[in-house]
Amino acid sequence: MARPRITDAVGRAALEQALGDEPASRTDTATAVRYLLELLVERAPGNTVEVRVPPFGAVQCIEGPRHTRGTPPNVIEMDAPTWLALASGRIDWTTAMAGGTVHASGQRADLTGLVPLLLPR
Template sequence: MAVIREKDIIVGEQSLQQWAASARDMISMHADARGGSHFVSPALPRPVWAMSVRYSLYLLQLRAPGPGVEVRVAPWGAVKILDGPASDPHNLTPPDVIELDPDVWLRLACGITQWAEEKQAGHISAIGERDDLSALLPLM
């Protein structure tokens, strides 16, 4: 199943741009706060968050298609990316799984924070050999 419906791609792009602009506004308002980027979480309606996540996962899937790594951003989406072993036929989960909260994922997708920063802060759960998406991010 696709992470976003074709008819929602434009809305998803607009939502991601809105999320990024709101996040950057938050950062500029609190530029003197140390480590503030890790706490950026704009107060936007739930549908904007959902479409931002879905659209950004769609972009990730376009950038690195394949069955080898599953990226999960609950509750709004999951995609399989990168070449590698496909899912186990019994549980449908590939050997490499990365899980992120929506705010963490969107910060990474928008280039607000870096993979290493979020990983070191304990905001990324990654299992498997391919547990670093830094070469694929940011998406915009």
């Protein structure tokens, strides 16, 4: 059974905590990461690229050839702080890639035009 979608109110509250000046709880960080991954899937549904933010979540997104077994050919992986900054608009895709905290492999492993998911405040 699929996990229920994180509501905007809960997701935004967790995101506010995760991006705040004080260190966020693991629960708030996990909720914020998963909420933004859900928004990514809504913006770019599909099964071509797997976006991983260990240990909090992974999703498949972007239309194109479907991956079904083994290691996906198009993978983007990053830590939670990088994902939160990228998805919230605090950094852009080029900066994140140049910083070395994003690992992308495969021809379609690119989030240009899909992030930020939210406008920075």
